Amino acid sequence: MTPSFENRRLRRRKMEERIFRALMAASMLVVIGCLILIVGTIIWKGLPAMKLSMITQTPKGGYYLGKEGGILNAIIGSLYLASGATVLAILFSLPVVLYINVYAKKRSRLASLTRFSLDVLWGVPSIVYGAFGFIIMIFFGLRASLLAGILAVALLEFPIMSRAADEVIRMVPRELLEASYSLGATRLETALKVVVRQCLPGLLTAVLIAFGRGIGDAASVLFTAGFTDRIPTSLFQPAATLPLAIFFQLGTPFPEVQQRAYASAAILTVLILIISLVARGLGKRYTRHIIK
Amino acid sequence: MEARPHISVQNLSVYFDEQLVLKDVSVDIPDHKITVIIGPSGCGKTTLLKSLNRLLDPLDGVRIGGRVLVDGIDIYDPRTEVTEVRKKMGLLSQRPQALPMSIYDNVAYGPRIHNHIDKKRLDETVEHYLRVAGLWEEVKDRLDDPAARLSVGQQQRLCLARGLAVGPEIILGDEPTSALDPQSSQNVERRLIELKAEYTVIVVTHILRQAKRIADYIAFLYLGELVEHGPAAEVFANPRDPRTRAYLTGEIS
Numbered sequence: 001m002t003p004s005f006e007n008r009r010l011r012r013r014k015m016e017e018r019i020f021r022a023l024m025a026a027s028m029l030v031v032i033g034c035l036i037l038i039v040g041t042i043i044w045k046g047l048p049a050m051k052l053s054m055i056t057q058t059p060k061g062g063y064y065l066g067k068e069g070g071i072l073n074a075i076i077g078s079l080y081l082a083s084g085a086t087v088l089a090i091l092f093s094l095p096v097v098l099y100i101n102v103y104a105k106k107r108s109r110l111a112s113l114t115r116f117s118l119d120v121l122w123g124v125p126s127i128v129y130g131a132f133g134f135i136i137m138i139f140f141g142l143r144a145s146l147l148a149g150i151l152a153v154a155l156l157e158f159p160i161m162s163r164a165a166d167e168v169i170r171m172v173p174r175e176l177l178e179a180s181y182s183l184g185a186t187r188l189e190t191a192l193k194v195v196v197r198q199c200l201p202g203l204l205t206a207v208l209i210a211f212g213r214g215i216g217d218a219a220s221v222l223f224t225a226g227f228t229d230r231i232p233t234s235l236f237q238p239a240a241t242l243p244l245a246i247f248f249q250l251g252t253p254f255p256e257v258q259q260r261a262y263a264s265a266a267i268l269t270v271l272i273l274i275i276s277l278v279a280r281g282l283g284k285r286y287t288r289h290i291i292k
Numbered sequence: 293m294e295a296r297p298h299i300s301v302q303n304l305s306v307y308f309d310e311q312l313v314l315k316d317v318s319v320d321i322p323d324h325k326i327t328v329i330i331g332p333s334g335c336g337k338t339t340l341l342k343s344l345n346r347l348l349d350p351l352d353g354v355r356i357g358g359r360v361l362v363d364g365i366d367i368y369d370p371r372t373e374v375t376e377v378r379k380k381m382g383l384l385s386q387r388p389q390a391l392p393m394s395i396y397d398n399v400a401y402g403p404r405i406h407n408h409i410d411k412k413r414l415d416e417t418v419e420h421y422l423r424v425a426g427l428w429e430e431v432k433d434r435l436d437d438p439a440a441r442l443s444v445g446q447q448q449r450l451c452l453a454r455g456l457a458v459g460p461e462i463i464l465g466d467e468p469t470s471a472l473d474p475q476s477s478q479n480v481e482r483r484l485i486e487l488k489a490e491y492t493v494i495v496v497t498h499i500l501r502q503a504k505r506i507a508d509y510i511a512f513l514y515l516g517e518l519v520e521h522g523p524a525a526e527v528f529a530n531p532r533d534p535r536t537r538a539y540l541t542g543e544i545s
Contacts, residue, residue: 105350105351105352106351106352107352107353173389175385175387175389176389176391176392177350178347178383178385178389179383179385179389179390179391179451180391180401181347181350181378182345182347182378182381182382182383182455182464183378183379183382183401183402183405183454183455183458184375184376184378184379184402184405184406184458185375185401185402185405186375189405193391193393193401194391194392197391197392197393198392288438288440289392289393289394289438289439289440290392290438290440291389291390291391291392291439291440292440
Protein backbone atom coordinates (compact mmCIF):
# COMPACT_ATOMS: atom_id res chain seq x y z
CA MET A 1 0.00 0.00 0.00
CA THR A 2 1.43 3.34 -0.98
CA PRO A 3 1.19 6.32 1.37
CA SER A 4 -0.89 8.26 -1.14
CA PHE A 5 -3.44 5.46 -1.26
CA GLU A 6 -3.70 5.51 2.50
CA ASN A 7 -4.04 9.28 2.41
CA ARG A 8 -6.88 9.09 -0.06
CA ARG A 9 -8.62 6.50 2.06
CA LEU A 10 -8.32 8.61 5.14
CA ARG A 11 -9.63 11.65 3.28
CA ARG A 12 -12.62 9.68 2.10
CA ARG A 13 -13.41 8.46 5.60
CA LYS A 14 -13.17 11.99 6.95
CA MET A 15 -15.50 13.16 4.21
CA GLU A 16 -18.03 10.47 5.12
CA GLU A 17 -17.82 11.57 8.71
CA ARG A 18 -18.55 15.18 7.74
CA ILE A 19 -21.49 14.27 5.50
CA PHE A 20 -23.17 12.18 8.16
CA ARG A 21 -22.59 14.81 10.79
CA ALA A 22 -24.30 17.36 8.55
CA LEU A 23 -27.22 15.00 7.95
CA MET A 24 -27.68 14.43 11.68
CA ALA A 25 -27.52 18.12 12.42
CA ALA A 26 -30.13 18.75 9.72
CA SER A 27 -32.45 16.13 11.21
CA MET A 28 -32.14 17.63 14.65
CA LEU A 29 -32.92 21.02 13.19
CA VAL A 30 -36.12 19.58 11.71
CA VAL A 31 -37.17 18.19 15.10
CA ILE A 32 -36.51 21.37 17.00
CA GLY A 33 -37.91 23.47 14.15
CA CYS A 34 -41.19 21.52 14.19
CA LEU A 35 -41.59 22.09 17.89
CA ILE A 36 -40.95 25.80 17.57
CA LEU A 37 -43.22 26.14 14.53
CA ILE A 38 -46.13 24.29 16.12
CA VAL A 39 -45.97 26.08 19.45
CA GLY A 40 -45.30 29.37 17.69
CA THR A 41 -48.30 29.01 15.37
CA ILE A 42 -50.64 28.13 18.20
CA ILE A 43 -49.56 31.06 20.28
CA TRP A 44 -49.44 33.50 17.33
CA LYS A 45 -52.89 32.63 16.12
CA GLY A 46 -54.43 32.15 19.54
CA LEU A 47 -53.01 35.23 21.21
CA PRO A 48 -55.79 37.64 20.16
CA ALA A 49 -58.39 35.35 21.76
CA MET A 50 -56.31 34.64 24.84
CA LYS A 51 -58.05 36.36 27.69
CA LEU A 52 -58.27 35.40 31.31
CA SER A 53 -61.93 34.58 30.74
CA MET A 54 -60.81 31.67 28.52
CA ILE A 55 -59.73 29.69 31.55
CA THR A 56 -62.13 31.07 34.15
CA GLN A 57 -65.49 30.91 32.39
CA THR A 58 -67.65 28.47 30.55
CA PRO A 59 -68.69 29.36 26.97
CA LYS A 60 -71.32 31.99 26.34
CA GLY A 61 -73.50 31.56 23.30
CA GLY A 62 -72.79 27.86 22.87
CA TYR A 63 -69.54 26.04 22.32
CA TYR A 64 -69.98 26.02 18.57
CA LEU A 65 -70.75 29.64 17.78
CA GLY A 66 -70.02 31.36 21.07
CA LYS A 67 -67.57 34.21 20.84
CA GLU A 68 -67.56 35.05 24.55
CA GLY A 69 -66.74 33.25 27.73
CA GLY A 70 -64.12 30.56 28.01
CA ILE A 71 -63.43 26.88 27.87
CA LEU A 72 -63.36 26.11 31.57
CA ASN A 73 -65.88 23.35 30.89
CA ALA A 74 -63.41 21.64 28.56
CA ILE A 75 -60.40 22.17 30.82
CA ILE A 76 -62.15 20.67 33.83
CA GLY A 77 -63.78 17.97 31.69
CA SER A 78 -60.45 16.95 30.17
CA LEU A 79 -58.72 16.86 33.55
CA TYR A 80 -61.51 14.74 35.06
CA LEU A 81 -61.55 12.45 32.10
CA ALA A 82 -57.82 11.94 31.70
CA SER A 83 -57.28 11.56 35.46
CA GLY A 84 -60.05 9.01 35.79
CA ALA A 85 -58.83 7.10 32.76
CA THR A 86 -55.23 7.16 33.96
CA VAL A 87 -56.14 5.82 37.41
CA LEU A 88 -58.21 3.08 35.78
CA ALA A 89 -55.39 2.24 33.36
CA ILE A 90 -52.85 2.02 36.22
CA LEU A 91 -55.10 -0.45 38.02
CA PHE A 92 -54.92 -2.80 35.04
CA SER A 93 -51.51 -1.94 33.73
CA LEU A 94 -49.40 -2.45 36.85
CA PRO A 95 -50.54 -6.01 37.56
CA VAL A 96 -49.95 -6.95 33.93
CA VAL A 97 -46.41 -5.63 33.73
CA LEU A 98 -45.49 -7.00 37.14
CA TYR A 99 -46.82 -10.39 36.09
CA ILE A 100 -44.91 -10.58 32.83
CA ASN A 101 -41.69 -9.38 34.44
CA VAL A 102 -41.65 -10.86 37.93
CA TYR A 103 -43.92 -13.88 37.84
CA ALA A 104 -43.49 -15.19 34.31
CA LYS A 105 -40.20 -16.72 33.26
CA LYS A 106 -38.13 -14.99 30.61
CA ARG A 107 -39.19 -17.38 27.87
CA SER A 108 -42.82 -17.64 28.97
CA ARG A 109 -45.29 -17.96 26.07
CA LEU A 110 -47.97 -16.15 28.02
CA ALA A 111 -45.66 -13.19 28.59
CA SER A 112 -44.71 -12.89 24.93
CA LEU A 113 -48.36 -13.25 23.91
CA THR A 114 -49.21 -10.46 26.34
CA ARG A 115 -46.46 -8.23 24.95
CA PHE A 116 -47.63 -8.94 21.42
CA SER A 117 -51.22 -8.09 22.34
CA LEU A 118 -50.12 -4.85 23.93
CA ASP A 119 -48.17 -3.93 20.80
CA VAL A 120 -51.22 -4.56 18.64
CA LEU A 121 -53.47 -2.61 21.00
CA TRP A 122 -50.97 0.23 20.94
CA GLY A 123 -51.38 0.42 17.19
CA VAL A 124 -55.16 0.42 17.23
CA PRO A 125 -56.39 3.88 16.13
CA SER A 126 -58.15 5.83 18.84
CA ILE A 127 -61.37 6.17 16.82
CA VAL A 128 -61.66 2.38 17.15
CA TYR A 129 -61.44 2.68 20.93
CA GLY A 130 -64.10 5.34 20.64
CA ALA A 131 -66.34 3.02 18.63
CA PHE A 132 -65.65 0.13 20.99
CA GLY A 133 -66.34 2.34 24.00
CA PHE A 134 -69.58 3.37 22.31
CA ILE A 135 -70.66 -0.27 22.04
CA ILE A 136 -69.84 -0.91 25.69
CA MET A 137 -71.76 2.23 26.55
CA ILE A 138 -74.85 1.05 24.68
CA PHE A 139 -74.50 -2.41 26.20
CA PHE A 140 -74.64 -1.05 29.72
CA GLY A 141 -77.36 1.39 28.79
CA LEU A 142 -75.15 4.40 29.47
CA ARG A 143 -75.53 7.66 27.61
CA ALA A 144 -72.62 9.79 26.44
CA SER A 145 -71.08 10.66 29.77
CA LEU A 146 -67.92 11.27 31.72
CA LEU A 147 -67.93 7.61 32.76
CA ALA A 148 -68.19 6.31 29.21
CA GLY A 149 -65.44 8.69 28.14
CA ILE A 150 -63.22 7.52 30.99
CA LEU A 151 -63.71 3.91 29.92
CA ALA A 152 -62.82 4.61 26.30
CA VAL A 153 -59.77 6.70 27.17
CA ALA A 154 -58.62 4.11 29.73
CA LEU A 155 -58.69 1.51 26.95
CA LEU A 156 -56.59 3.81 24.82
CA GLU A 157 -54.11 4.52 27.61
CA PHE A 158 -53.75 0.98 28.89
CA PRO A 159 -51.42 -0.46 26.20
CA ILE A 160 -49.33 2.71 26.05
CA MET A 161 -48.81 2.76 29.78
CA SER A 162 -48.19 -0.98 30.00
CA ARG A 163 -45.64 -1.12 27.25
CA ALA A 164 -43.76 1.92 28.53
CA ALA A 165 -43.74 0.48 32.06
CA ASP A 166 -42.69 -2.92 30.70
CA GLU A 167 -39.61 -1.42 29.05
CA VAL A 168 -38.60 0.11 32.37
CA ILE A 169 -39.22 -2.95 34.51
CA ARG A 170 -37.38 -5.19 32.07
CA MET A 171 -34.20 -3.31 32.90
CA VAL A 172 -34.27 -4.44 36.54
CA PRO A 173 -31.30 -6.78 36.95
CA ARG A 174 -32.16 -10.36 37.83
CA GLU A 175 -29.64 -10.22 40.67
CA LEU A 176 -31.73 -7.57 42.39
CA LEU A 177 -34.74 -9.89 42.34
CA GLU A 178 -32.54 -12.73 43.59
CA ALA A 179 -31.31 -10.58 46.46
CA SER A 180 -34.90 -10.07 47.55
CA TYR A 181 -35.86 -13.74 47.07
CA SER A 182 -32.83 -14.88 49.01
CA LEU A 183 -34.11 -12.93 52.01
CA GLY A 184 -37.24 -15.05 51.90
CA ALA A 185 -39.44 -12.49 50.19
CA THR A 186 -42.30 -13.73 48.03
CA ARG A 187 -42.70 -12.60 44.46
CA LEU A 188 -45.41 -10.14 45.43
CA GLU A 189 -43.25 -8.58 48.13
CA THR A 190 -40.37 -8.39 45.67
CA ALA A 191 -42.58 -6.84 43.00
CA LEU A 192 -44.08 -4.18 45.23
CA LYS A 193 -41.22 -3.34 47.55
CA VAL A 194 -38.25 -3.71 45.25
CA VAL A 195 -39.29 -3.57 41.59
CA VAL A 196 -41.79 -0.74 41.92
CA ARG A 197 -39.39 1.32 44.02
CA GLN A 198 -36.49 0.71 41.69
CA CYS A 199 -38.61 1.70 38.68
CA LEU A 200 -40.63 4.52 40.23
CA PRO A 201 -39.31 7.36 38.04
CA GLY A 202 -39.73 5.26 34.91
CA LEU A 203 -43.22 4.20 35.97
CA LEU A 204 -44.14 7.84 36.56
CA THR A 205 -42.97 8.61 33.05
CA ALA A 206 -45.07 5.75 31.68
CA VAL A 207 -48.12 7.07 33.51
CA LEU A 208 -47.41 10.55 32.22
CA ILE A 209 -47.04 9.46 28.60
CA ALA A 210 -50.37 7.69 28.87
CA PHE A 211 -51.97 10.70 30.53
CA GLY A 212 -50.68 12.96 27.79
CA ARG A 213 -52.10 10.72 25.11
CA GLY A 214 -55.40 10.47 26.96
CA ILE A 215 -55.92 14.16 27.53
CA GLY A 216 -55.01 15.03 23.95
CA ASP A 217 -57.14 12.44 22.18
CA ALA A 218 -60.27 13.59 20.36
CA ALA A 219 -61.52 10.51 18.54
CA SER A 220 -62.03 8.26 21.55
CA VAL A 221 -64.21 10.81 23.36
CA LEU A 222 -66.19 11.93 20.32
CA PHE A 223 -69.06 9.47 20.84
CA THR A 224 -68.46 8.50 24.42
CA ALA A 225 -68.05 11.65 26.47
CA GLY A 226 -70.25 13.90 24.37
CA PHE A 227 -69.87 17.65 24.71
CA THR A 228 -71.52 20.25 26.84
CA ASP A 229 -71.19 23.82 28.01
CA ARG A 230 -71.57 22.78 31.60
CA ILE A 231 -69.01 21.42 33.99
CA PRO A 232 -70.03 17.86 34.84
CA THR A 233 -71.02 17.21 38.44
CA SER A 234 -71.47 13.47 38.17
CA LEU A 235 -69.98 10.57 36.25
CA PHE A 236 -73.22 10.16 34.32
CA GLN A 237 -73.28 13.63 32.82
CA PRO A 238 -71.63 14.38 29.50
CA ALA A 239 -68.28 16.12 29.70
CA ALA A 240 -66.54 18.60 27.43
CA THR A 241 -62.93 17.97 26.45
CA LEU A 242 -60.20 20.25 25.12
CA PRO A 243 -59.50 18.37 21.87
CA LEU A 244 -63.17 18.46 20.96
CA ALA A 245 -63.42 22.11 21.97
CA ILE A 246 -60.65 22.81 19.47
CA PHE A 247 -62.40 20.66 16.89
CA PHE A 248 -65.72 22.48 17.22
CA GLN A 249 -64.21 25.94 17.35
CA LEU A 250 -62.09 25.33 14.28
CA GLY A 251 -65.16 24.08 12.44
CA THR A 252 -67.05 27.35 12.72
CA PRO A 253 -67.17 29.81 9.84
CA PHE A 254 -66.21 32.73 12.11
CA PRO A 255 -62.56 33.76 12.30
CA GLU A 256 -63.03 35.05 15.89
CA VAL A 257 -64.13 31.63 17.02
CA GLN A 258 -61.36 29.95 15.05
CA GLN A 259 -58.88 32.10 16.94
CA ARG A 260 -60.36 30.73 20.10
CA ALA A 261 -59.49 27.24 18.83
CA TYR A 262 -55.81 28.18 18.72
CA ALA A 263 -56.05 29.66 22.18
CA SER A 264 -57.61 26.38 23.37
CA ALA A 265 -54.78 24.46 21.73
CA ALA A 266 -52.26 26.64 23.52
CA ILE A 267 -54.01 25.96 26.82
CA LEU A 268 -53.97 22.21 26.18
CA THR A 269 -50.28 22.33 25.31
CA VAL A 270 -49.41 24.34 28.40
CA LEU A 271 -51.47 21.96 30.52
CA ILE A 272 -49.51 18.98 29.25
CA LEU A 273 -46.26 20.88 29.75
CA ILE A 274 -47.12 21.64 33.39
CA ILE A 275 -48.00 18.03 34.06
CA SER A 276 -44.74 16.86 32.45
CA LEU A 277 -42.70 19.22 34.59
CA VAL A 278 -44.48 18.20 37.79
CA ALA A 279 -44.01 14.52 37.01
CA ARG A 280 -40.37 15.08 36.16
CA GLY A 281 -39.84 16.87 39.45
CA LEU A 282 -41.57 14.05 41.33
CA GLY A 283 -39.49 11.49 39.45
CA LYS A 284 -36.27 13.23 40.45
CA ARG A 285 -37.24 13.02 44.08
CA TYR A 286 -37.55 9.27 43.85
CA THR A 287 -34.30 8.56 42.04
CA ARG A 288 -32.20 8.76 45.18
CA HIS A 289 -32.71 5.14 46.15
CA ILE A 290 -32.24 3.64 42.73
CA ILE A 291 -29.57 0.98 42.37
CA LYS A 292 -27.35 1.57 39.38
CA MET B 293 -16.05 -35.76 58.68
CA GLU B 294 -16.55 -35.49 62.39
CA ALA B 295 -19.11 -32.65 62.34
CA ARG B 296 -22.74 -33.49 61.58
CA PRO B 297 -23.74 -32.50 58.06
CA HIS B 298 -25.89 -29.42 57.98
CA ILE B 299 -26.62 -29.69 54.30
CA SER B 300 -26.58 -32.94 52.45
CA VAL B 301 -26.54 -32.85 48.69
CA GLN B 302 -27.54 -36.20 47.25
CA ASN B 303 -27.14 -37.14 43.59
CA LEU B 304 -27.89 -33.62 42.47
CA SER B 305 -28.02 -33.13 38.71
CA VAL B 306 -28.95 -29.85 37.06
CA TYR B 307 -29.77 -29.34 33.40
CA PHE B 308 -30.10 -26.04 31.60
CA ASP B 309 -32.20 -27.09 28.64
CA GLU B 310 -30.31 -30.13 27.35
CA GLN B 311 -27.01 -29.14 28.85
CA LEU B 312 -25.92 -31.02 31.94
CA VAL B 313 -24.43 -28.44 34.30
CA LEU B 314 -24.10 -30.51 37.44
CA LYS B 315 -23.50 -34.24 37.20
CA ASP B 316 -24.70 -36.37 40.05
CA VAL B 317 -23.12 -34.31 42.82
CA SER B 318 -23.20 -35.71 46.33
CA VAL B 319 -21.59 -33.89 49.19
CA ASP B 320 -22.18 -33.32 52.89
CA ILE B 321 -21.59 -29.84 54.17
CA PRO B 322 -20.60 -29.72 57.82
CA ASP B 323 -22.04 -27.48 60.48
CA HIS B 324 -20.14 -24.42 61.73
CA LYS B 325 -17.33 -24.70 59.21
CA ILE B 326 -16.39 -22.84 56.11
CA THR B 327 -16.79 -25.01 53.07
CA VAL B 328 -15.22 -23.54 49.97
CA ILE B 329 -16.27 -24.64 46.51
CA ILE B 330 -13.44 -24.18 44.05
CA GLY B 331 -13.06 -24.88 40.37
CA PRO B 332 -12.48 -23.17 37.04
CA SER B 333 -15.11 -20.77 35.74
CA GLY B 334 -18.09 -22.43 34.12
CA CYS B 335 -17.69 -25.60 36.18
CA GLY B 336 -21.03 -25.22 37.96
CA LYS B 337 -19.88 -23.68 41.25
CA THR B 338 -22.50 -20.95 41.23
CA THR B 339 -25.19 -23.36 40.06
CA LEU B 340 -24.42 -25.65 42.98
CA LEU B 341 -24.59 -22.73 45.39
CA LYS B 342 -27.85 -21.43 43.97
CA SER B 343 -29.41 -24.87 44.05
CA LEU B 344 -29.04 -24.76 47.83
CA ASN B 345 -31.57 -21.97 48.29
CA ARG B 346 -33.63 -22.71 45.21
CA LEU B 347 -32.58 -19.62 43.32
CA LEU B 348 -32.51 -21.75 40.19
CA ASP B 349 -36.31 -22.03 40.28
CA PRO B 350 -37.13 -18.85 38.35
CA LEU B 351 -34.70 -19.60 35.51
CA ASP B 352 -35.77 -20.84 32.10
CA GLY B 353 -35.38 -24.45 31.10
CA VAL B 354 -33.94 -25.70 34.40
CA ARG B 355 -34.39 -29.33 35.41
CA ILE B 356 -33.19 -30.55 38.74
CA GLY B 357 -32.72 -34.16 39.84
CA GLY B 358 -31.64 -35.54 43.18
CA ARG B 359 -32.15 -34.16 46.64
CA VAL B 360 -30.82 -31.41 48.84
CA LEU B 361 -31.42 -31.95 52.54
CA VAL B 362 -31.13 -29.05 54.93
CA ASP B 363 -31.44 -30.18 58.56
CA GLY B 364 -32.78 -33.41 57.14
CA ILE B 365 -35.59 -31.76 55.14
CA ASP B 366 -35.65 -32.07 51.36
CA ILE B 367 -35.86 -28.52 50.07
CA TYR B 368 -37.13 -29.64 46.67
CA ASP B 369 -40.05 -31.52 48.21
CA PRO B 370 -43.21 -29.79 46.94
CA ARG B 371 -44.44 -29.55 50.52
CA THR B 372 -41.43 -27.48 51.55
CA GLU B 373 -42.08 -23.75 51.65
CA VAL B 374 -39.50 -22.04 49.48
CA THR B 375 -39.45 -18.82 51.50
CA GLU B 376 -38.68 -20.87 54.62
CA VAL B 377 -35.75 -22.51 52.83
CA ARG B 378 -34.39 -19.16 51.76
CA LYS B 379 -34.91 -17.65 55.18
CA LYS B 380 -32.44 -20.16 56.53
CA MET B 381 -29.70 -18.84 54.26
CA GLY B 382 -28.12 -15.47 53.74
CA LEU B 383 -26.67 -14.85 50.29
CA LEU B 384 -23.73 -12.70 49.30
CA SER B 385 -23.61 -12.30 45.55
CA GLN B 386 -20.69 -11.48 43.25
CA ARG B 387 -21.65 -7.86 43.07
CA PRO B 388 -23.40 -6.63 46.19
CA GLN B 389 -27.04 -5.99 45.40
CA ALA B 390 -28.31 -3.34 47.75
CA LEU B 391 -32.07 -2.90 47.57
CA PRO B 392 -33.39 0.45 46.28
CA MET B 393 -34.05 1.91 49.72
CA SER B 394 -32.21 3.39 52.68
CA ILE B 395 -29.42 1.65 54.61
CA TYR B 396 -31.80 1.10 57.50
CA ASP B 397 -34.58 -0.28 55.31
CA ASN B 398 -32.17 -2.68 53.63
CA VAL B 399 -31.36 -4.36 56.94
CA ALA B 400 -34.97 -4.11 58.13
CA TYR B 401 -36.30 -5.66 54.90
CA GLY B 402 -36.16 -9.27 56.11
CA PRO B 403 -37.36 -8.72 59.69
CA ARG B 404 -40.27 -6.63 58.43
CA ILE B 405 -41.34 -9.39 56.08
CA HIS B 406 -40.98 -12.27 58.47
CA ASN B 407 -41.98 -10.99 61.87
CA HIS B 408 -43.98 -7.99 62.81
CA ILE B 409 -41.81 -6.36 65.38
CA ASP B 410 -42.13 -2.92 66.90
CA LYS B 411 -39.96 0.01 65.94
CA LYS B 412 -37.71 -0.23 69.00
CA ARG B 413 -36.89 -3.91 68.51
CA LEU B 414 -36.35 -3.26 64.83
CA ASP B 415 -33.90 -0.45 65.62
CA GLU B 416 -32.00 -2.81 67.91
CA THR B 417 -31.97 -5.56 65.31
CA VAL B 418 -30.67 -3.24 62.61
CA GLU B 419 -27.92 -1.90 64.87
CA HIS B 420 -26.96 -5.36 66.06
CA TYR B 421 -26.48 -6.83 62.60
CA LEU B 422 -24.75 -3.75 61.24
CA ARG B 423 -22.29 -4.19 64.10
CA VAL B 424 -21.85 -7.89 63.35
CA ALA B 425 -21.12 -7.01 59.74
CA GLY B 426 -18.63 -4.37 60.88
CA LEU B 427 -20.48 -1.51 59.25
CA TRP B 428 -22.18 0.23 62.16
CA GLU B 429 -19.46 2.77 62.94
CA GLU B 430 -19.36 3.87 59.32
CA VAL B 431 -23.10 4.36 58.82
CA LYS B 432 -24.65 5.04 62.23
CA ASP B 433 -25.11 8.73 61.46
CA ARG B 434 -26.66 8.25 58.04
CA LEU B 435 -29.00 5.29 58.29
CA ASP B 436 -31.56 7.08 56.13
CA ASP B 437 -29.16 7.61 53.26
CA PRO B 438 -29.73 5.54 50.14
CA ALA B 439 -27.80 2.28 50.27
CA ALA B 440 -26.63 3.00 46.73
CA ARG B 441 -24.43 5.77 48.08
CA LEU B 442 -22.20 3.35 50.01
CA SER B 443 -18.98 2.10 48.47
CA VAL B 444 -19.05 -1.36 46.95
CA GLY B 445 -17.16 -2.80 49.90
CA GLN B 446 -19.59 -1.22 52.34
CA GLN B 447 -22.52 -2.46 50.27
CA GLN B 448 -21.24 -6.02 50.50
CA ARG B 449 -21.11 -5.75 54.29
CA LEU B 450 -24.59 -4.20 54.21
CA CYS B 451 -25.77 -7.24 52.27
CA LEU B 452 -24.20 -9.42 54.94
CA ALA B 453 -26.02 -7.52 57.70
CA ARG B 454 -29.24 -7.71 55.71
CA GLY B 455 -28.87 -11.45 55.24
CA LEU B 456 -28.05 -12.07 58.90
CA ALA B 457 -31.00 -9.98 60.08
CA VAL B 458 -33.36 -12.62 58.69
CA GLY B 459 -31.89 -15.04 61.22
CA PRO B 460 -30.36 -17.67 58.93
CA GLU B 461 -28.29 -20.68 59.91
CA ILE B 462 -26.28 -20.74 56.72
CA ILE B 463 -24.34 -18.10 54.80
CA LEU B 464 -23.83 -18.57 51.09
CA GLY B 465 -21.18 -16.53 49.31
CA ASP B 466 -20.98 -16.49 45.54
CA GLU B 467 -17.48 -15.10 44.96
CA PRO B 468 -18.39 -12.46 47.54
CA THR B 469 -15.14 -10.54 47.16
CA SER B 470 -14.77 -10.54 43.40
CA ALA B 471 -15.99 -6.97 42.98
CA LEU B 472 -14.13 -5.63 46.01
CA ASP B 473 -10.76 -4.00 46.51
CA PRO B 474 -8.13 -5.98 48.49
CA GLN B 475 -8.85 -4.26 51.77
CA SER B 476 -12.61 -4.73 51.59
CA SER B 477 -12.03 -8.33 50.55
CA GLN B 478 -9.93 -8.90 53.61
CA ASN B 479 -12.62 -7.31 55.72
CA VAL B 480 -15.28 -9.64 54.31
CA GLU B 481 -13.04 -12.70 54.73
CA ARG B 482 -12.45 -11.78 58.36
CA ARG B 483 -16.21 -11.52 58.96
CA LEU B 484 -16.76 -14.94 57.43
CA ILE B 485 -14.16 -16.52 59.70
CA GLU B 486 -15.76 -14.87 62.75
CA LEU B 487 -19.20 -15.97 61.66
CA LYS B 488 -18.48 -19.67 61.38
CA ALA B 489 -18.78 -19.88 65.16
CA GLU B 490 -22.51 -19.40 64.70
CA TYR B 491 -23.22 -20.19 61.09
CA THR B 492 -22.46 -22.75 58.45
CA VAL B 493 -20.61 -20.92 55.72
CA ILE B 494 -20.37 -21.96 52.07
CA VAL B 495 -18.28 -19.86 49.74
CA VAL B 496 -17.67 -20.17 46.04
CA THR B 497 -14.39 -18.74 44.85
CA HIS B 498 -12.00 -18.97 41.97
CA ILE B 499 -9.19 -17.46 44.01
CA LEU B 500 -7.11 -20.33 45.36
CA ARG B 501 -5.28 -18.20 47.90
CA GLN B 502 -8.58 -17.09 49.33
CA ALA B 503 -9.69 -20.70 49.59
CA LYS B 504 -6.49 -21.52 51.48
CA ARG B 505 -7.00 -18.62 53.85
CA ILE B 506 -10.55 -19.37 54.90
CA ALA B 507 -11.49 -22.97 54.06
CA ASP B 508 -12.06 -25.74 56.55
CA TYR B 509 -13.46 -27.99 53.85
CA ILE B 510 -12.91 -27.95 50.14
CA ALA B 511 -15.12 -29.18 47.33
CA PHE B 512 -13.50 -29.17 43.90
CA LEU B 513 -15.81 -29.04 40.90
CA TYR B 514 -14.64 -29.66 37.37
CA LEU B 515 -16.93 -29.61 34.33
CA GLY B 516 -19.99 -30.09 36.50
CA GLU B 517 -18.54 -33.01 38.36
CA LEU B 518 -17.57 -33.08 42.02
CA VAL B 519 -14.04 -34.36 41.67
CA GLU B 520 -12.86 -34.26 45.24
CA HIS B 521 -13.91 -32.99 48.61
CA GLY B 522 -12.58 -33.17 52.13
CA PRO B 523 -10.79 -31.23 54.85
CA ALA B 524 -8.93 -28.30 53.33
CA ALA B 525 -5.54 -29.23 54.75
CA GLU B 526 -5.76 -32.71 53.23
CA VAL B 527 -6.98 -31.61 49.84
CA PHE B 528 -4.34 -28.92 49.52
CA ALA B 529 -1.48 -31.08 50.82
CA ASN B 530 -2.43 -34.34 49.19
CA PRO B 531 -4.94 -34.12 46.38
CA ARG B 532 -6.07 -37.63 45.50
CA ASP B 533 -7.35 -36.91 42.03
CA PRO B 534 -4.91 -35.88 39.26
CA ARG B 535 -7.38 -33.21 38.09
CA THR B 536 -7.38 -31.59 41.53
CA ARG B 537 -3.60 -31.62 41.52
CA ALA B 538 -3.56 -30.07 38.06
CA TYR B 539 -5.95 -27.34 39.19
CA LEU B 540 -4.02 -26.60 42.37
CA THR B 541 -0.76 -26.30 40.50
CA GLY B 542 -2.36 -24.04 37.92
CA GLU B 543 -2.17 -26.44 34.99
CA ILE B 544 -5.90 -26.19 34.41
CA SER B 545 -7.85 -23.09 35.20
